[in-house]
């Protein structure tokens with residue numbers, strides 16, 4: 001699935017669509033968000049978390065590594081691995097304990113082994129004034145999600 005996102009509003013709408021496409025029970029889902037600096041990873045994650053019912057701020061997890069949200073839809077863990085170097089460091093942030101919710105991960109390439117246990121790769125790239133998003137299923141269930149056309 002590949003789509004042009006002409007502006008920030010389109011990225012936000014896509015974050016909502018992502019939540020709609022996923023099952024109601026988000027437990028155990030792992031979503032990897034890749035893209036260069038400023039590509040819109042945090043914009044997308046913020047829209048996803050707000051669509052799931054969070055009404056407050058969505059601070060960047062760059063320093064805390066994980067920002068947890070307990071929502072009606074279940075737990076969402078917003079993870080940023082920018083400052084992490086390698087799988088070994090994942091245990092410091094309690095990665096394995098985050099499997100009761102949905103992990104949405106910025107800079108997953110910092111821990112390359114994550115791709116094996118993830119469901120979706122969501123890649124944002126610059127295209128003119130806007131962005132392109134490309135989604136690839138990494139697991140069976142990720143592969144079988146039904147995306148609408150637009």
Ligand SMILES: Nc1ncnc2c1ncn2[C@@H]1O[C@H](COP(=O)(O)OP(=O)(O)OP(=O)(O)O)[C@@H](O)[C@H]1O
Nearest residue numbers: 005006007008011037038039040041042043130131
């Ligand atoms: N589809 C889009 N078209 C144009 N601008 C966009 C689009 N989506 C988001 N933006 C803008 O791009 C900027 C990038 O923001 P964001 O913080 O989400 O990027 P990021 O990928 O998380 O960056 P970083 O790697 O530094 O954390 C914001 O100013 C946002 O408004």
Ligand SMILES: [Mg+2]
Nearest residue numbers: 041042043106
């Ligand atoms: Mg960011």
